[in-house]
Amino acid sequence: MTGEITPAFLDRLKVVLGDAGWSVDPARLQPKLIEWRRRWTGTTPFLALPKSAAEVAAVVRLCAQAGVPITPQGGNTGLVGGQIPQGEILLSTERLRAIRDLDGLDDVMVVEAGATLAATHEAALAAGRRFPLNLASEGSATIGGLISTNAGGTAVLRYGNMRDLVLGLEVVLPNGDLWNGLKRLRKDNTGYDLKQLIIGAEGTLGVVTAAALKLYPTLASRAVAFVGVASPREAAELLILAKAVAGGELEAFELIARLGVALAVRHLPGLREPLESLPPWYVLIEIANSRPRSADAVLEGLLARALENDIILDGVLAQNDTQGRAFWAIREGQSAAQLPEGPAWKHDISVPLSRVPDFIAQASRDLQVRFPGVRIDAFGHMGDGNIHFDVLAPIGGDLDRHSAARDDGARLVHDLVTAMQGSISAEHGLGIMKTDEAESLKSPIEIAALRAIRASLDPHRVMNPRVLF
Ligand SMILES: Cc1cc2nc3c(=O)[nH]c(=O)nc-3n(C[C@H](O)[C@H](O)[C@H](O)COP(=O)(O)OP(=O)(O)OC[C@H]3O[C@@H](n4cnc5c(N)ncnc54)[C@H](O)[C@@H]3O)c2cc1C
Structure with a gap:
C-alpha cells in the first residue's frame, strides 16, 4: 500500500509540526536533495522538521496510517544515496540536537540524533571524556546517521564501529510507536537485541531520535x-x-x-x-x-x-x-583531492586482513588489463582490512567513457572481493547504490529472514522503501 500525498494529508502533518516545523520552500529543500558529490539528486513534496521525539512519532504515525513513505535524513553525508528522497516525505533531524545527559561514572552520554559528531566530541571533551569515533565528515555527519549506517572511520581498530559504541537507543518504530531503549548497561543479556538491528538499518526500521553512547578517557x-x-x-x-x-x-x-x-x-x-x-x-x-x-x-x-x-x-x-x-x-x-581529477569509481571493500596485499595487487593488475591506463587510488583503514579502492580515469582520458564503464569496473572488483570472502560495503552501507548487488550476493535464506523481520515491523514498507531488502 503506497498512499497518495494529498494536500489534506500535508495539512495534518503541518498541524503536528507547527509553523517552524516544516518547509516546501525550494531554496530550503535544495541542499537536502543533492548528495555532496552530486551523484544523486532527489525530490520531495514536504520537508518535516520535528523538534522532539514526540513530533517524530506523530509524523511517522500519520505516514504509517496513510501508507505514505518517509526518508529520514541527518547530515546528508552518506555515500550510497540512502538519504536522498525520490518523492517521499523527507524527515530531517536537524532540530534534534540536544546533548541530554553526560555521566562521568557511567561513562555515557545521551545525545539526540541530529547532533553532529563534532558537537558530540566537543561536549564529551568539555566533560573530560572522549567519544572515539573519528571520520572526515564529522562537522556534518549526525549521530542518527552514523548509527543508521553503522559508521566506522579511522579508530575502529581500537574502539570498534558504531555497533560497539552504542549502549542504548530511542527510536520511533515504523508504526509511530516511540521505543525508549536508552539503557546504559555494559552487560544486558536478555534475548534479542533490538538496538543492534536498528544500528545499520539505514532508516528502514524506524527513526533514531537519541542514543546512549560509550565514553572513554581523554588522551594525554x-x-x-x-x-x-x-x-x-x-x-x-x-x-x-x-x-x-x-x-x-x-x-x-x-x-x-x-x-x-x-x-x-x-x-x-x-x-x-x-x-x-x-x-x-x-x-x-x-x-x-x-x-x-x-x-x-x-x-x-x-x-x-x-x-x-x-x-x-x-x-x-x-x-x-x-x-x-x-x-x-x-x-x-x-x-x-580526487574531485578535480574527474569521476572516480569508488569501492568501499573489506577482505580478511591477511588478503589485503593480494587483493590490491590482483585487482590493480586485472583493472589495468581490462581498462588500460586507469589510475588506482587505494587508501584507507588497513588495520580493519577495509580499503577504499578508487579508480580514476587515465591521464588525458575521456571522462564520460570512464563514467560509463563504472559498473563494469565495480563488477570486476566486487567479484574478486567475493572470491576472497570479503564485503562489497565495509562501512558506507548499501543505500540505493548497492542494495541490488548485495541482494544477489547474500544467501536467499538470509534475505528471506531479513525481509520477514522488516515486514513484521513495517508491513507497508513506509520507512526508506528503496533501501535494503
Ligand atoms: C568526506 C567524507 C568522509 C567519510 N568517511 C567515512 C568513514 O571513514 N567511515 C564511515 O563509516 N563513513 C564515512 N563517511 C560516510 C558518512 O559520513 C556516513 O555515512 C555518516 O554515517 C552519515 O551520517 P549523516 O548524518 O550524514 O546521515 P545521512 O547521510 O543523512 O543518512 C545516511 C543514512 O542514514 C539514514 N538516517 C539518517 N539519520 C537517521 C535517523 N535519525 N534515523 C534513521 N535513519 C537515519 C538515512 O535515511 C540514510 O539511509 C564519509 C563521508 C564523507 C562525506
Missing part, C-alpha cells in the same frame, strides 16, 4: 608518523609489528598509495609532501595513550625496529600537533 599523549613502504605487503608486516609493540595503544593505521598523497598535495591548499623520498606506498600511524609524553617513545621504538628489519623505507614523526594535523589532513582529504 599522541604521536603520529608518516612512513614509506615498498608495498601493501610491507604495510601488513608493519601492522603486525605495531600491534606487538604498541598493543592496545595503536589508535590508527591507515594505508595511502603514492597517487593519493600526490593528489592531496596538488589539489588541497597548504599540504606538503610528508616524505621527500616519494615512496610507492605510505602508512599513517597514530599511537595514543593516557600517560603524558609516552606515545612518542613507543612510536620511535616501533619505527626504529621497522627500519632495522627493513620493513619500512623511510619515516617521519610529527614534531608537534600542527604537523600531526597536517599529516591527518592528507589522509582525510583523499576524497576531496
Whole structure:
C-alpha cells in the first residue's frame, strides 16, 4: 500500500509540526536533495522538521496510517544515496540536537540524533571524556546517521564501529510507536537485541531520535608518523609489528598509495609532501595513550625496529600537533583531492586482513588489463582490512567513457572481493547504490529472514522503501 500525498494529508502533518516545523520552500529543500558529490539528486513534496521525539512519532504515525513513505535524513553525508528522497516525505533531524545527559561514572552520554559528531566530541571533551569515533565528515555527519549506517572511520581498530559504541537507543518504530531503549548497561543479556538491528538499518526500521553512547578517557599523549613502504605487503608486516609493540595503544593505521598523497598535495591548499623520498606506498600511524609524553617513545621504538628489519623505507614523526594535523589532513582529504581529477569509481571493500596485499595487487593488475591506463587510488583503514579502492580515469582520458564503464569496473572488483570472502560495503552501507548487488550476493535464506523481520515491523514498507531488502 503506497498512499497518495494529498494536500489534506500535508495539512495534518503541518498541524503536528507547527509553523517552524516544516518547509516546501525550494531554496530550503535544495541542499537536502543533492548528495555532496552530486551523484544523486532527489525530490520531495514536504520537508518535516520535528523538534522532539514526540513530533517524530506523530509524523511517522500519520505516514504509517496513510501508507505514505518517509526518508529520514541527518547530515546528508552518506555515500550510497540512502538519504536522498525520490518523492517521499523527507524527515530531517536537524532540530534534534540536544546533548541530554553526560555521566562521568557511567561513562555515557545521551545525545539526540541530529547532533553532529563534532558537537558530540566537543561536549564529551568539555566533560573530560572522549567519544572515539573519528571520520572526515564529522562537522556534518549526525549521530542518527552514523548509527543508521553503522559508521566506522579511522579508530575502529581500537574502539570498534558504531555497533560497539552504542549502549542504548530511542527510536520511533515504523508504526509511530516511540521505543525508549536508552539503557546504559555494559552487560544486558536478555534475548534479542533490538538496538543492534536498528544500528545499520539505514532508516528502514524506524527513526533514531537519541542514543546512549560509550565514553572513554581523554588522551594525554599522541604521536603520529608518516612512513614509506615498498608495498601493501610491507604495510601488513608493519601492522603486525605495531600491534606487538604498541598493543592496545595503536589508535590508527591507515594505508595511502603514492597517487593519493600526490593528489592531496596538488589539489588541497597548504599540504606538503610528508616524505621527500616519494615512496610507492605510505602508512599513517597514530599511537595514543593516557600517560603524558609516552606515545612518542613507543612510536620511535616501533619505527626504529621497522627500519632495522627493513620493513619500512623511510619515516617521519610529527614534531608537534600542527604537523600531526597536517599529516591527518592528507589522509582525510583523499576524497576531496580526487574531485578535480574527474569521476572516480569508488569501492568501499573489506577482505580478511591477511588478503589485503593480494587483493590490491590482483585487482590493480586485472583493472589495468581490462581498462588500460586507469589510475588506482587505494587508501584507507588497513588495520580493519577495509580499503577504499578508487579508480580514476587515465591521464588525458575521456571522462564520460570512464563514467560509463563504472559498473563494469565495480563488477570486476566486487567479484574478486567475493572470491576472497570479503564485503562489497565495509562501512558506507548499501543505500540505493548497492542494495541490488548485495541482494544477489547474500544467501536467499538470509534475505528471506531479513525481509520477514522488516515486514513484521513495517508491513507497508513506509520507512526508506528503496533501501535494503
Ligand atoms: C568526506 C567524507 C568522509 C567519510 N568517511 C567515512 C568513514 O571513514 N567511515 C564511515 O563509516 N563513513 C564515512 N563517511 C560516510 C558518512 O559520513 C556516513 O555515512 C555518516 O554515517 C552519515 O551520517 P549523516 O548524518 O550524514 O546521515 P545521512 O547521510 O543523512 O543518512 C545516511 C543514512 O542514514 C539514514 N538516517 C539518517 N539519520 C537517521 C535517523 N535519525 N534515523 C534513521 N535513519 C537515519 C538515512 O535515511 C540514510 O539511509 C564519509 C563521508 C564523507 C562525506
